[in-house]
Amino acid sequence: MTTTKGRGARGPRVLCVLDRGYRGAVEAQFFHALYGLLDLHEQFEQIDVALRGAAVTMAVEEDEYRPEVRLGTMVLDTLPDYRGSVRDLVEEGFAVYVDRSDVTALGFDPDRLVDGTTCLPSAELSLRWPEYDEVWFV
Numbered sequence: 001m002t003t004t005k006g007r008g009a010r011g012p013r014v015l016c017v018l019d020r021g022y023r024g025a026v027e028a029q030f031f032h033a034l035y036g037l038l039d040l041h042e043q044f045e046q047i048d049v050a051l052r053g054a055a056v057t058m059a060v061e062e063d064e065y066r067p068e069v070r071l072g073t074m075v076l077d078t079l080p081d082y083r084g085s086v087r088d089l090v091e092e093g094f095a096v097y098v099d100r101s102d103v104t105a106l107g108f109d110p111d112r113l114v115d116g117t118t119c120l121p122s123a124e125l126s127l128r129w130p131e132y133d134e135v136w137f138v
Contacts, residue, residue: 014133017135017137018049020053034049046132051102056108067082087115096116098119099119100122
């Protein structure tokens with residue numbers, strides 16, 4: 001955690017940076033980082049999210065994406081829906097920033113991002129850090 005300013009009325013203004021996309025979807029089907037941010041946001045003046053690296057895939061809309069996996073003969077269909085969580089973050093007023101160079105490096109079209117997200121160059125993402133009291137690497 002990096003602290004850059006003082007504390008707000010309800011708590012600090014926080015930017016959460018996610019670099020890694022999927023940290024064990026089967027193990028984390030009951031709780032994942034984006035879900036946790038939705039749960040905690042009332043305790044802070046503001047929480048925003050910056051998706052970088054493989055985490056940018058959480059904000060890419062795909063026509064055939066289904067949050068499920070086949071394990072032998074069993075289909076596990078209770079996996080987290082990360083794209084749905086990104087939509088929920090936007091709906092709840094979070095700013096969700098997506099690293100443009102990582103989106104294109106992974107072969108995705110920046111126009112295919114979840115509505116309401118903001119695609120920015122890497123340098124501009126880091127220039128926004130001083131706007132926050134704390135920067136967390138989740």
